[in-house]
Amino acid sequence: xxxxxxxxxxxxxxxxxxxxxxxxxxxxxxxxxxxxxxxxxxxxxxxxxxxxxxxxxxxxxxxxxxxxxxxxxxxxxxxxxxxxxxxxxxxxxxxxxxxxxxxxxxxxxxxxxxxxxxxxxxxxxxxxxxxxxxxxxxxxxxxxxxxxxxxxxxxxxx
Numbered sequence: 261x262x263x264x265x266x267x268x269x270x271x272x273x274x275x276x277x278x279x280x281x282x283x284x285x286x287x288x289x290x291x292x293x294x295x296x297x298x299x300x301x302x303x304x305x306x307x308x309x310x311x312x313x314x315x316x317x318x319x320x321x322x323x324x325x326x327x328x329x330x331x332x333x334x335x336x337x338x339x340x341x342x343x344x345x346x347x348x349x350x351x352x353x354x355x356x357x358x359x360x361x362x363x364x365x366x367x368x369x370x371x372x373x374x375x376x377x378x379x380x381x382x383x384x385x386x387x388x389x390x391x392x393x394x395x396x397x398x399x400x401x402x403x404x405x406x407x408x409x410x411x412x413x414x415x416x417x418x
């Protein structure tokens with residue numbers, strides 16, 4: 261399915277406010293409610309919209325620690341990547357994991373209660389023998405820019 265400008269506008273509005281009513285959404289994109297709802301349902305069916313969730317202010321939860329870890333695996337066979345991912349996806353404190361190019365294999369984002377919890381998680385991972393050769397940790401001191409939306413209009417104008 262190819263997206264048109266109306267689909268892009270629907271996605272833009274829904275990522276700003278997933279709780280918007282269909283009538284309000286239709287008004288914002290200049291469609292009547294029925295075709296608007298049909299488009300939203302089609303975007304859901306086609307997998308462009310994968311779900312709706314609440315955005316939580318981590319700072320309000322109390323003391324937390326955000327760490328980015330560069331992780332390099334010992335071997336680079338498909339089975340090595342699969343073993344690593346099978347294990348890492350089960351860890352609650354892992355909120356993002358990206359296979360990247362460059363000097364390491366994965367960039368993993370952890371959110372924990374503190375440095376002790378993070379270190380315990382990393383020690384467990386190393387002890388599990390899931391193929392980690394080395395890792396470097398980067399503790400986040402401040403996050404001056406955090407966006408929860410994708411730049412859809414600029415992506416699709418290209």
